[in-house]
Amino acid sequence: xxxxxxxxxxxxxxxxxxxxxxxxxxxxxxxxxxxVRHRISLATNADVGVGVNVNVTEKVFFRxxxxxxxxxxxxxxxxxxxxxxxxNVRTVAVRKRAGSAFGDTAATxxxxxxxxxxxxxxxxxxxxxxxxxxxxxxANSILSAQVSANAGSTTIAFPAxxxxxxxxxL
Numbered sequence: 329x330x331x332x333x334x335x336x337x338x339x340x341x342x343x344x345x346x347x348x349x350x351x352x353x354x355x356x357x358x359x360x361x362x363x364v365r366h367r368i369s370l371a372t373n374a375d376v377g378v379g380v381n382v383n384v385t386e387k388v389f390f391r392x393x394x395x396x397x398x399x400x401x402x403x404x405x406x407x408x409x410x411x412x413x414x415x416n417v418r419t420v421a422v423r424k425r426a427g428s429a430f431g432d433t434a435a436t437x438x439x440x441x442x443x444x445x446x447x448x449x450x451x452x453x454x455x456x457x458x459x460x461x462x463x464x465x466x467a468n469s470i471l472s473a474q475v476s477a478n479a480g481s482t483t484i485a486f487p488a489x490x491x492x493x494x495x496x497x498l
Contacts, residue, residue: 362495386423386434386474389491396495398422398463401438401456403448405487410448417478418442418486422456422493426469434472435462438493448487465495 403420410418419441423434438456440446448454465471473491 362497386472388470388472390471390493392424392465392469392471392495393467395467395498396465397498398437398458398465398493399496400494401458402453402492403440403456403489404453404492405448405450405489407450407489408487409450410442410487412442412444412447414443419476419478420456420491421474421476422491423472423474424462424465424469425472426466435459437462437465437471442486448489450487453492464498 401422419439421436422438424437425434436459438458440454440456442448446454471493475486
């Protein structure tokens with residue numbers, strides 16, 4: 329039994345004894361959640377030239393210490409708005425690579441496709457779509473992020489920003 333389990337058990341017993349079982353349940357869920365933040369900075373048109381299909385290299389940003397579940401993922405653009413584009417589509421993806429099989433194909437856990445329906449407003453968090461079949465993360469797995477462009481697209485400015493992932497220990 330982990331130290332967290334012991335602490336939660338003690339608090340839960342005390343709260344149940346005074347009739348606050350719903351508080352105990354909420355406390356338990358809260359104590360088992362944690363956030364992971366990752367800064368995404370991207371090449372601009374000036375860096376790569378117009379007409380180039382730009383994919384940002386997949387970057388590892390977190391090793392998940394215990395078996396967990398991704399419960400939410402948000403991207404907040406902090407340098408500019410992004411109107412979206414239905415031809416030159418950019419996709420932000422959070423991926424997982426399980427256990428010792430880091431060289432294996434990454435599974436996409438959450439993504440945001442930058443079409444006009446998914447425009448970004450500076451400083452306003454935008455939810456990524458979770459793939460519920462992929463949200464469980466094994467202990468010692470890694471999370472990575474990548475921004476990619478669809479085939480044949482030209483370079484359009486995509487803002488830098490922060491990716492925030494909330495995980496819950498299982």
